[in-house]
Amino acid sequence: MKRAVYPGSFDPVTYGHLDVIRRASEVFDVLIVSVLNNKGKTPLFSAEERVKILKEATKDLPNVQVDCFSGLLIDYARENNIHVAVRGLRAITDFEYELQLAQTNSKLSGGRLDTMFLATNLEYAYLSSSSVKEIASFGGDISQCVPDFVADMIYERYGIEKSQKTV
Numbered sequence: 001m002k003r004a005v006y007p008g009s010f011d012p013v014t015y016g017h018l019d020v021i022r023r024a025s026e027v028f029d030v031l032i033v034s035v036l037n038n039k040g041k042t043p044l045f046s047a048e049e050r051v052k053i054l055k056e057a058t059k060d061l062p063n064v065q066v067d068c069f070s071g072l073l074i075d076y077a078r079e080n081n082i083h084v085a086v087r088g089l090r091a092i093t094d095f096e097y098e099l100q101l102a103q104t105n106s107k108l109s110g111g112r113l114d115t116m117f118l119a120t121n122l123e124y125a126y127l128s129s130s131s132v133k134e135i136a137s138f139g140g141d142i143s144q145c146v147p148d149f150v151a152d153m154i155y156e157r158y159g160i161e162k163s164q165k166t167v
């Protein structure tokens, strides 16, 4: 059984993440999407909320599981007997950071955790969780960025009424 983990903040999950999840789920027998519970950041959604959102957004993908972790990815991967991490690459700006992360994880795990990159679908290359939050916080249209139920949750979090949205 080929298993992989797709780790990330997913605060919130976007169509870009969902595209990577769908494509990676076609490559591996089991894909575990794991929410990083980073105590150093103040997220819009708690780790539990992000897990719930991801479960709903991936419910049509039977080999995708959703989990959450804190601490080092290499420890989580070792405990779950996973040897591949999936990451998405949007542009050259992601590359330097992602390459360093991949090499660090490889080194720290003694070569037991490899990273597989999936190039972003061009349609979603511009998308980031932070820009989605910024647009939503001003009542802008995020319907092209996240599933409808996620958009509703984001607007609600920012206290934006449906009538205030600039759609």
Ligand code: ADP
Residues within 6 Å of the ligand: 007, 008, 009, 010, 011, 014, 015, 016, 017, 020, 086, 087, 088, 089, 090, 094, 119, 120, 121, 124, 125, 126, 127, 128, 129
């Ligand atoms: P992190 O805080 O770990 O970067 P993110 O939730 O922002 O977490 O992203 C998780 C992974 O998804 C990263 O590999 C990131 O490059 C990738 N990613 C983010 N946005 C997109 C997108 N629009 N298309 C494809 N991959 C993306």
